[in-house]
Each structure stands twice: as structure tokens, then as C-alpha cells.
Amino acid sequence: MTILPTLLLVDDEEHSLAAMRMALEDDFECLTAPNADEAMRLMEENFVQAIFCDHRMPGKTGVEFLVEVRERWPETVRIIITGYTETNDMIAAINEAGIYQFLTKPWHPDQLVMAAKNAAQLFQLSREHDRLSLEMRFMGKTAENKIETRRRALREGFGFERILRSANSPMNATVDLARQVASFDVPVLLTGEPGTGKDAMARAMHYASLRSDQSYYEINCAGLPDDVFMVELLGAKKGAVAGSPGNRIGLLQKASRGTLFLNGVDTLSPQMQLILLRVATEGSFEPVGGTETLTTNTRLMAGSHSDLAGSMMQGTFRKDLFYALSATELALPPLRARMVDLEILTQHILSDLASEHSKPVKGVTNLALEFLGNYDWPGNLPELGNELTRMLILAQEPELGPELISRHILQADPSVTARPDPGEADVLAAEGTLKDRVEAIEARILRETLTRLKWNKSRAADELGLSRVGLRSKLDRYGVQQPGKSATAEEKD
Template structure:
């Protein structure tokens, strides 16, 4: 299975002594990556010597060599490979040792969620690609400084363009227009910003757009998910630490605040931080300096902080879960991103953009969505917002044979969405998706009836017996209506 690999996809090496864990990870990743597996560090080392690996997913506790010990060797021999630990144990010493000695990119705990694992590996591959690009740039810089300066300027301009507010996909008249307009106005000023919104609604994308529209655009944009780490690890990651300051601190570590000096720090899920960390963050924001763990003196930093959360921080302040003084430090300007269900008009253009990305990444000859697929997407409330929509579209593209994505390529939860709920909250035409803006009463009623018929058939995966029973029609009557409205299954 590991002998012959296609060259078009990045290669991920999974090292785990449990075959079931190997199989579960393979099934999660195999549509997007070449996945090779090993049951022990020795086998993994042999595979590393034979294959060009982008990312390693390594179990921590294995017979013989531990995951951290093996990844430390990988760091020395193959420094460009992104290293990820997966473990069922929350031993802080293992985590700290992994960060310091093995330079791990992420520490994932079992049981992991498929979507989170897939997104983590995608980000790791992207990071590896950027790291390779920067390595090439550094080599060229020593031989062709003027040319590379020009290229760097072009690349910086390209990045600015890629994260411009106009690149945030939305429909004309979208509620996001006002959000982006306000964000663009305040981007040029050094105000702290608090972005509110549900998970997957696009908070990071808005933060990046603000950074690249600001005078800090030429400096670093760094981010950290505050909910993903314990207080000790989060403090070390953001503020840094000195060698020997705690068990496992074998070398100095520069925190993200220092790396972003002159740029922007994006703190996602700030509402999930502990009271102890909140005190330390407040001190950094008040004094404009950080003191790495174990350091004897503080170091000045000049950063802009953009924080984000899915929680209602005002309620948390009143309940004593979040410090009031820190809240007012972060909320120099508060912005709320509406969830996707409150801006259904954005679903078609976002879906189309995601379709084009999926077609390129998965190399599928798909041209469009079938109208029934659009109707299904419009009738589902998308609790996971754009992230969930992306996953569904990539899944549908992978399952589709032909040039058109139909609704039946979506998962059952999307097909069972309530009809018209998204459209009823939109800014476009009220009523059911596809209802004409003008016409006689009968024409509008016919349009609504056609949507109800289509939605019911989609939920029953075009089982006409079940659909006709729910609608109170005979099979002959249902077929007659399908012919009348041009809905007969292709």
C-alpha cells in the first residue's frame, strides 16, 4: 500500500502502533493526501528515507521510541517536515518536551474529531509550503538582493490583494457589506478589536483583512486559538520562556507577541481563557511589554491585538467569568459577524467559490451545481457556518461523477434541512428559494409548490412512494406534478 504513491498530493506519514488508529486516520485524510503508515519509529524512519513526506502524525506512547524522541530525530534530519503528536494522554511534561525538543506543530488529543484533524493537516501542509518558499527566498536573497526585493514587494502586494475586504465572498447587499465597511475604516487605526461570531463564520478572515489593510501590513500576522491550550502552555506560546524555567524547557522560546512585534496578534476564542491567564494578558496590554516565563526582565513589544470569541463576553463579565478590565481593553471596537443562516444570500456565491477551490484541489471535471443542490444548501441552517459548508462541498465533489453536483451528493443532515428557513431570514426575495419576484398569484403559488415537492423528494432521496405519502398524493398524482413543474428526476 505504501509502495507506489501518486505525486500530485502531499504525503502524510502516520506512525501508530494501533492498526485501528492507522485506519481511522487514513480514512479521514486519504481523499486529500497520500497517506502512508507505520507501526513503529523504525518503520517510520525507513519510510522517511524513501518518500518525500510533508507532515508526520505520530503517536506519543509506542513500544520502544516515544513519539517525541522520534520527532526530535526528524527535526534534526528532516527539519522541513511538519511534526504533529497525537496522544490519548494529557501529560503536560510530554507536551512541553514535544514543543521544545521536537518542535511539534500541534499536539492533538484522542479521541480526535475528523474535521479538526483534516483541517489541522491542511494547515500543516500549507505551513510547510510557506516554509519552503521562505527557505528558497532566503537562498536567493544572498545572491540577488535587488531582484528579490522586487519579488518580495510583489508578493506582499499579492498577499494584500488576496486578503482584501473585497475578497471576502458575499452577495450584493449582504449584511457582511456593513461589517467589512466598518472594519476597513478602523483597520488603519491602532484600536484593539473584538470580533464576535459563531465558529466557522469567518472571524479569522476578517482579522487578516484588517491587518493587511493597516499600516502594519508589512509585518507579521500571528494567531493562536486560546481554547486549544492549557494556561501554562498558552502563556509560554504567547509570551515565550527561558531555558530551564520549567520541566522540559530545554531551550529559549520566543513567544508570538515578540515574533509579531510591529504587526498583529489574533487571539481566537479569547472567552475560553482562564482567570489566571486573563490577568497576565491584561498586564501585557497595559504595559506594552512581555516577560517570558523564567525571565528576569520584560521586553517591549508593539502589537495590535484583535481578539475573537463565540461567547457573549458581556454576560461572562456580569457572571464573573471574564475580567471586566480586560474586556474593555480588548473591546476598543466590537464587531459581530452574522452566522450564515442569517445571510442566506451569501450561500450561492460562497458555495460557488468553494466549488472552484474543490475542483482544483481534487482535480475533478465538475462545472456547476444542479439547481436541486442549490435548493438544499439554501434550506439548511448551517450550524457550522462556512466551515461546515466547505466540508459538505468537498465531500460532494469527491462523490460526484460527471460535470454537475447534485443534492444527493450531500450528507443526509443537509437533505433533511427545513425548507425555506434560510431564505425567510435573508435580505433578498422573501419566501421560498426560487420564488419569482413578480407574476400572478397562481404563478407564485406554483413556484412555492415546486419547491415543496423538490424539498420533500430530496429528503427521501427521490423515493416517490414515501414522498407521495407525506404529501397526501397518489404516486400518479405526484408524477403528474413533477412533469408539470419539470422536476422529473434526470
């Protein structure tokens, strides 16, 4: 069933109302009123889309009535029917009542029907416009909320909270300084050994900066040939790179208004240092194969694996570039200098590995953590991640024990003996008699073998080609003792 649009017809002359109703009732639901007061009552009780109102009426005029309608029902289309054509009245009606159309008496029925259809269509279009405007405002707010939610998730997922550390970690001072520097739009130089987390720190600083709603990019310069690095950084014009059919957009353009982290700047060639100096000081560059100078508004962060001050002294790194990149310098400690963080780091890495490989684990035993804590981790966080991955793969129980740890880490552990336990290179280069140096290596082998075999002395003796008595003699000689057991318990074993 089709619902007809509702019209309100207002006229103090009864025959005029009847004539209008007769012309319109086939296409519209028509309400009639002889005066403004009755018309206002009908407006309050019905959903009216358009009004045809006589201008000259006793009491309130048509314009006065339609002014009130405009205030209360502004979407209703208002049409004046008048037998007079005074210009001043028309202007007043347009200004005060917002009249959509004038119809003059006598009107033709077709003219009246056409005006009514146009008014009904205008009403629907106005309602649809309002609906769409409301939806657009809602969508705008929804989009803003989604963007803000994404920004918050990025800040939480890549912010300083991701830099795991304990309450008394040596990393805390670096993080505190990074928080202060993050909101200042200046270049930052991050120094530290490979694997110390310079990329995570740079990303955290970006999401804590005023550019957090813009893009973040990073590239490792180490090992990249100059031609490849130039294309990645500067971009290239069509035809400048073999196999590339069009223009290539470089990171300096992609990261404009955002942040670009260049890790391994200590490996840059003299040519690339000169190009980067221009970017850092002028913000300008030319794409490969192009002559047009482009500009970028990129915040540069640089990472160095080695001491740039030493490189400057040797003449392998430009002083002006160093000062351009190091408005603020942050030094990240190696893993061996933050062993207080090892338990937190281990638990977090294992949790991620367990989810990735669908193999649930509880963690590592205290003894295993002790072994891991006495290794110097030259490969820093990536090496720790690799070792924990290996342990997870080999594990048969939910808690990872020391027998899963790699031999070179077990052999480096000094916690199970009163004697110092130098590394192999230290032993070979140390002073002392041949006998002393051989005994130091022998003690390391004994500790590693027993730990790997869970202190099963029979199996250890068989593997090492010793008798049980001979093994015990060597253990006593070198002071090698099972962790957690007293000397008395060892004698009874």
C-alpha cells in the first residue's frame, strides 16, 4: 500500500478549500483548515510535507502563520496562494517565512498539482539530505574514533611499553631521555651494538612524537650497495632503473611529515654521506635519473652500530654529517649490561614464540635462567631469541631446563664452580702453564656435559670415556658441583 504525501490546505474561503482539495486528493492526503489556529492544531497532530496557504485571512495572515511553521517545522515546504501581487508582501514572505513558491489566483488545477508534486519531492530530498548529513557526521566521528583507536593501539603496540625492562634496568635512563626528546622535532642518533633494539626505540619515539599520526619508515643501510640504497632513499625517475616501468617513490617522499629511521649509518659510503648531509641540512634531494630538486619534511633518526666519534677521528665519517644527525644522542646498552632484564625478556620472547609455533610453555627453570644470565650474548636480543627458539623446539616439558641450552652457553657459565671460567679465547691467550690452561678447558667440558645430561654421571662418564671413580675425582679436583646440591649430597650420590 502506497502512502500518499500529506498536504495542509489553509484558506478562509470554503469554496477555495474545496476546489484545492478536489484538484489534489487523487495524489495526496489533504488536510484543510479555515484559519491559522486550526492549521496549527493540524500541524501538531499530523506529519505534513507541504502547506498551501492563502495570504489574506482574518486573524493571522498566511505569512505570519508560515513564520511560526518555519520555526517549528523548518523542513515543511511552504507555498503562498494570493490574489494580490504586492512586491513588498512577496519580499517579506520570502525573508520572514522562507516561502518556496507563490501561486496567484485564479490558479489552474494542473499548476496546483505540479506545485504540490514539486513540493513533496523537495521535502523528500531535504529529508534525505538531512539523513545523509547526519550519517556523514556520524561516519566522520566514527572514522575519527577508529583513527584515534588505531593511534592508541600503535602507541601501545610500538611505544615505550614495548621496550621491556625491570625497575632497576640500565635501559630506564635511556628510555626516560627518549621520552623527553620524542616530542621535540630534532634529529636523533641512536648508538649501540647490533641487536640492542635501536629500531624499537626509534619507533617508540615516533609514536610518542607530534608526528605520530604520520608514516614511520625504516631502512638498514648496512650491506646495501650505493645504487640500491639511492633508489630506496631518493626514488627514481622512469627509465632510470632497469625493470622499473614508471617513477619510483623513495622513502624521503613516503616519510615526508613523518619519521625515517636510517639504521647502520656508520656503514655509508662517502657519496651517500654527502647526499644524506644535504637531506639533513636542507631537506632537499634529486631522485635517481632526475634533475628536479624535491624537498621533504621528514624527521630523521639514525642508528649506528659503532662509535662514530672514532670514525670521525679516522676520517671515515663526515663531522658535519655527525653533527647534523646527532642533535640528541641516545646510547643503548648491550644485553650483557642489562642482565637484570633477562627474566622479563625471556618470558616475553617465549610467550611470543609459543603463540607463533602453537607450543605452550610455562617458562624456563631458575637454573636455566642462571645459565643464560652468565653468558655475555655478543649477538644481543636476536641471539637470545634464537636460543629460546631452539630450546622451545627441543623441549619435551612445559618448563625449559638447562639441558636444552646450547653447549657454548653452558660452557661459559661460571655459576657452578668457585673457579673462574674464562671463555675459550681467553684461556688460549691467557698466561700460565700448559697444565693450568688445559685444566680450565677440561673443567668447562665437564660442566657442559653434566648439565646437558641432567647430571647423570654414569652417562657422562661413558660419553667422556671415564670411569665413575675417574669422573668423581675430576669433579672434586676442579670443584665442579651440581647446582642446588651440597657437597655432602654429592658424596652420597
